[in-house]
Each structure stands twice: as structure tokens, then as C-alpha cells.
Amino acid sequence: MQIEVLTLFPAMFHGPLSESLLQKAQEKGLMRLKIVNLRDFTSDKHKTADDSPYGGGAGMVMKVEPISKALSSVVSRQSLVILMCPTGQTITQQKVNDLAKLEHLIILCGHYEGVDERVRGLVDEEISIGDYVLTGGEIPAMVLIDAVVRQIPGVAKEEESIKKDSFYSGLLDYPSYTRSEEFEGKRVPEVLLSGHHAEIEKWRRKEALKRTLERRPDLLAKANLSENDKKSLEEILNPKH
Secondary structure (H helix, E strand, O other), rough: EEHHHHHHHHOOOOOHHHHHHHHHHHHOOOOOOEEEEHHHHOOOOOOEEOOOOOOOOOOOOEEEEEEHHHHHOOOOOOOEEEEEEEEEEEEEEEHHHHHHHOOOEEEEEOEEEEEEEEHHOOOOOOEEEEEEOEEEEEHHHHHHHHHOOOOOOOOOOOOHOOOOOOOOOOOOOOOOOOOOOOOOOEEEEEEHHHOHHHHHHHHHHHHHHHHHHHHOOOHHHOOOOOOOHHHHHHHOOOOOO
């Protein structure tokens, strides 16, 4: 996958995108990343990429001309252009999975008070990472890239673990434990020490259902639940004493 990020602050991406799985994805050639400085596409000596809004008001607005020129330099027939902004569609795991199948993503980072409204006609989609305000679209872009790239086959060493992450199956993840067996009086559940893989998987699924019910019951309405899942939920809701 080829990813281009269009931003006014390219230095923000140097650390986060060169560590962990994102670094390995680039080393393996599974993801090619290019950070594009929007100021390189300005036309004045001060490299002005923003201006005050027509009609007055606080803050600055990103200009349409540099963005248009930058997009023209990287767009291809395989490209999907995404604007990171708070008014976009809130990202979901299903959307992440769909984006991971594409060949070329271009991510435009909004900043300041946003972009000139005419920029919206130059992009394919607008995406938000949640209902809160950040300084700009750079950190949301990093979040999107991390979420998408880890879904590319071959990036994660243990691909099966990806499918058991929270939200992948529509549920939150089950509890995990490692050594020591006991810590400050709290023991690892005996079933995880049993070596009985079928019972372990049954326990993990039930715990995932329980955690989702307690913390995100809204997810259960959309989850694809089996008859065994429904039986487990009934046991959780009506425990036998």
C-alpha cells in the first residue's frame, strides 16, 4: 500500500510512523509512506498556506490553492483521498478493514480552523476519530494509518491475534494474563492454566461477551452472535447461585 500524507507539519510524523509495526511494514515493503509538505506548493516567498476567513472570525483557514496543487502531484486512478476533520464520518473497524484493501491512500490533515470549504470537492471522504477537538488532523492521520496498516496481510507476525482484537469481531477483547500466576492475592483463572484449549476458547468468548455487555452494550445490538453466544449472555444476565 502507498500512503501519502499532506500536512503543514511534516516533522510530527517522524517518530510515530518509524516505530513498531509501522516500521516493520515499511521494511517489508508492505507499506510505502511519503509525507508531503503543503508549504512546498505555495506561491509566495513566505510559503503562506493559510489565511484569515472571509466574513471575519477567529483563527485561520487553510487555503485551497496549495492543497489542490499538492493533490494533483500525488493523485492517481487508484487513489482514495481522505480529509481528516471533526465533521467527517467517525471511523469504525469495518471502515478500517475496507481501507486496508486499497492500493493508494492520500490523507489530508486539516489544521487551524479547518480548510477552505472548496477543498471538500477535492476529496473522496472525510473521516473523524471521535467527537472531540484536537489541534489538527495530524494525530488523527497517525491513528488512521496505524489502524489500517496493521490489517495488511503480513504486517503482524501473528495475524490470528489481529482477528481477536477488540471491535474486530464486533465485541471487546477478552481479559489476558501472563506470569506470575499470583499477584497481590489475585490469581490467573484456573481455566487458562488447564491446557484445555476448547475450554479456554469458550471462557474467552464468554468473557468478551461479559466485558462488552458491561462496558459497551451498544455493540451487542450489532454483533453477529451465535446461539452459544446468546446462551452465554443468558448465563451472564441470570447467574445460577
